[in-house]
Amino acid sequence: MNATYHAQxxxxxxxxxxxxxxxxxxxxxxxPGVDDAAxxxxxxxxxxxxxxxxxxxxLVFGSGIFFQWLEGPRDNVTQxxxxxxxxxRHGNVVTISSSEELRERLFPDWDMELVxxxxxxxxxxxxxxxxxxxxxxxxxxxxLKELDAGQLCELGxx
Ligand code: FAD
Numbered sequence: 001m002n003a004t005y006h007a008q009x010x011x012x013x014x015x016x017x018x019x020x021x022x023x024x025x026x027x028x029x030x031x032p033g034v035d036d037a038a039x040x041x042x043x044x045x046x047x048x049x050x051x052x053x054x055x056x057x058x059l060v061f062g063s064g065i066f067f068q069w070l071e072g073p074r075d076n077v078t079q080x081x082x083x084x085x086x087x088x089r090h091g092n093v094v095t096i097s098s099s100e101e102l103r104e105r106l107f108p109d110w111d112m113e114l115v116x117x118x119x120x121x122x123x124x125x126x127x128x129x130x131x132x133x134x135x136x137x138x139x140x141x142x143x144l145k146e147l148d149a150g151q152l153c154e155l156g157x158x
Pocket of ligand 1: 083
């Protein structure tokens with residue numbers, strides 16, 4: 001990645017501060033042969049690379065589906081997403097949402113947290129309860145609704 005983002009300079013001690021953040025959410029189908037060990041390697045790459053790009057988020061792995069929430073500076077997230085989209089460890093990559101706004105990070109302490117698909121409901125609920133802005137509670141509420149209706153990542157299965 002070309003753009004270097006020094007999280008330290010921008011974040012300082014105020015990881016909960018408002019900043020211009022680009023948020024990208026996608027899901028995809030896990031490629032055959034990708035197991036827990038392969039996902040552990042993906043998470044290791046993410047934890048090595050994401051901090052200097054100012055990128056945080058979570059990766060859900062389960063039922064043959066990846067679901068990832070990325071947030072950070074627009075250029076850095078866009079460049080990372082280009083790498084991820086070309087990664088042979090998954091396919092059928094479908095963007096669920098993307099937006100750029102001045103806001104707090106929803107997952108300020110997570111370079112890239114691996115969440116079991118059984119736990120995603122609790123993670124989204126927790127983020128919703130901690131979100132200080134109504135529109136974020138709304139967005140997370142919508143994701144929860146889609147999850148409960150079994151619609152989340154339906155496209156990734158196509
Ligand atoms: P390394 O991690 O050292 O990997 C070296 C090269 O080997 C890379 O080109 C990598 O693509 C390739 N590689 C390694 N193992 C395999 C394998 N089993 N099959 C095919 N190719 C392999 N990267 C991040 O930095 N941050 C993220 O948040 C992130 N999320 C991801 C989410 C998903 C669902 C997937 C599939 C990948 C994700 N990646 C993420 C990995 C990303 O696609 C790149 O592989 C990674 O950024 C390259 O990092 P690196 O240059 O440090 O190379």
